[in-house]
Amino acid sequence: MQHLVPLDNLVAALSRLPGIGRRTAERMAMALVQDSKGLMRILANALLEADDEIASCERCGNVTLSAVNPCELCTRHRRDAHILCVVESPADIMKIEESGGFQGRYHALMGRLSPMHGTGAADLRVDQLLARIADEKITEVLIALGTDVESDATASYLKEILSTREVRVSRIAFGLPSGSAIEYSDAATLAKAISGRQKFD
Amino acid sequence: MQHLVPLDNLVAALSRLPGIGRRTAERMAMALVQDSKGLMRILANALLEADDEIASCERCGNVTLSAVNPCELCTRHRRDAHILCVVESPADIMKIEESGGFQGRYHALMGRLSPMHGTGAADLRVDQLLARIADEKITEVLIALGTDVESDATASYLKEILSTREVRVSRIAFGLPSGSAIEYSDAATLAKAISGRQKFD
Incomplete structure (x- = not known):
């Protein structure tokens, strides 16, 4: 890889995803920086949104909306x-x-x-x-x-x-x-x- | 998958990466929302940084820093x-x-x-x-x-x-x-x- 710091940082962050090795992360990073449909921004926004709005259910540990805690499965009456x-x-x-x-x-x-x-x-x-x-x-x-x-x-x-x-x-x-x-x-x-x-x- | 809109959006964005199918995207999204080391924000910031700072070389089409255009390979004298x-x-x-x-x-x-x-x-x-x-x-x-x-x-x-x-x-x-x-x-x-x-x- 060419050493452009922002590209290196992106590869490093992608490498931390489960099952993603260095080579795959490099391929992903190259596809992202060459993408013409704004995928980088779409993915960044999806990550920020998930980080803001998703939480761990305080009761069962399931993922849930921050605004719905305990989660739906913990409170549904039919269960x-x-x-x-x-x-x-x-x-x-x-x-x-x-x-x-x-x-x-x-x-x-x-x-x-x-x-x-x-x-x-x-x-x-x-x-x-x-x-x-x-x-x-x-x-x-x-x-x-x-x-x-x-x-x-x-x-x-x-x-x-x-x-x-x-x-x-x-x-x-x-x-x-x-x-x-x-x-x-x-x-x-x-x-x-x-x-x-x-x-x- | 449980239908939490922010989680669905994250899976959809990850699915657009090359070589990433729906199941892999779901696994990644779950790992991200359960991660306790701030990986979502790290990855989001790396994407935004790359989006801002990386450009296509106007001459050869290579990836380059937005501030270095034409790219280094196009201007290096020893080549x-x-x-x-x-x-x-x-x-x-x-x-x-x-x-x-x-x-x-x-x-x-x-x-x-x-x-x-x-x-x-x-x-x-x-x-x-x-x-x-x-x-x-x-x-x-x-x-x-x-x-x-x-x-x-x-x-x-x-x-x-x-x-x-x-x-x-x-x-x-x-x-x-x-x-x-x-x-x-x-x-x-x-x-x-x-x-x-x-x-x-």
Whole structure:
């Protein structure tokens, strides 16, 4: 790259986006400075607008409009207010909402236990979870974390903490993904599907 | 995605970046709104700064600081002012500069002939090229375009137009990439390497 300071700064900022390496950031920056449709200003304004108007829900941690806090999912009356689905991040809330499979409230931990990245229990929104269980008379906590080692450790940690509370703790099922065949499933998935088998009636 | 207007706008703006699909834009937007290090504002400021301070060189079309126009490559005295390297875009100028293989001036066409995308000769900086050949007493035009069909058509078009001018027209060589083996080369590359063979002395 040619060394124009504003271009270098733009590449540096773009490189900080998730999944964007240096080369991709350079290509993006070049496309932006050559763009004739005002994309730089459109993107800058969208960023400033989002920065001003989007906040974290003080209750569940979901993204929400600054003016709507607690978020809509925390206050909608049609939803079951006594079951809490614990997820890692707001992105997970969106995926579960898209699935249409859950009608309760959410609680985002904002991370998972990760000794490698220095994330301990105190960095997660666990105290808030315990407070909500008491305040909101929660009867069931559904743990919706993935199957990797860190998510498993986080799930186990939550189960232990919650064992002293008057609350049912469940975890989403692991098994064959929808539309898949036994023949093409990997061993770990099949083993989980078998150990997690359910009564067929 | 949840429908928060500022979030939708951010996804829409990010989707317009080259190579960024809807899903990637959504992931980026979520990472941005959850980021705690002010990345949204840093990126917005970098975009506004670049928009203010970066311009297109009025002579060669390269990116340059608004305050340095014509660009540095057009005015540096150590460079050969009589050979013009014709490229598609400023990004190509950067790649050739990185290679260190060229010491003349550049001229970016800002595109290539593409009936499919509605780009004709009038959309390229061809008139400017002809004017420069006369004004700057250019003795050689080096066409540095790729090997795809559109680049080939553009190169042929330039050769024809330039055939009436008092200027030598050359084209970069096509052949085996550096460090490659005959065994692993594709047929088209090998054929070009053979037809473009050079005296070995």
